Amino acid sequence: MEVDTILCCQERMRRHLDKAIAQLASDRSAQHELEKDLSDKQAALRIDDKCKHLRNTSEGVSYFRGVERVDATVSVPESWAKFTDDNVLRSQSERAASAKLREDTENLLVVTANEMWNQFNKVNVAFTNRIAETMDAKNKIHVHLSKTLQEIFQTEMAIESIRKAIKEKSAFLKVAQTRLDERTRRPNIELCRDMAQLRLVNEVYEVDETIQTLQQRLRDAEDTLQSLAHTKATLEHDLAVKANTLYIDQEKCMSMRNSYPNTLRLVGFC
Known part of the structure; x- marks a missing residue:
């Protein structure tokens, strides 16, 4: 629009x-006609003044036979006066038109300067609002990024904790299974399904189920970590885009707009 x-x-x-x-x-053109008419009248005035002061004893007085029969005139008093009046009227008309045009031009310069300044200010307001919106969005992204980084840290700690728990439970499972394996070597009638045997079997099932549960939690945590890493990359990209937008709008565009000409220059006074 600007x-x-x-x-x-x-x-x-x-x-x-x-x-x-x-x-x-x-x-x-009007000036030329006036100057030409003025020059002609000055020349005619000098000639008539010279004729007025001619005497019988004046130098240059001589016979010019037949001159009285030569009619070199091109006007009569009425047309002579009208010619000058027309030149004066034309001059007045052109001067009035010039004055009106100058007034219209000055008004146009003021109006256009105001229009450009108003639009310039509107653009500045739009830039300011957009920069504020971008800054707000950038800050929100930064907050979300910080929270995501915290969640990534906590998820990584949880993964380490789960892996440690799986390792510890695996050790328990090895011990329980090793005990069961050793008890299979009891001779003859000693292969008794006693309470110890039942407890060991239950322990193996319980520990194995716990390990399976922990491994599922580990897979879920790893999936969550991957999702968080993707979210982190997206937020970092958005943050870079917003920072670039702010640099373009705030540093490059607005800095150039600081040199916008003032009203006097727009009007043409300097």
């Missing part, structure tokens, strides 16, 4: 410039 406003103002200025150039040509 570009369209400036282009529109430039086009209106060009049209006024064309009018001013045409008016200047008309002014110079």
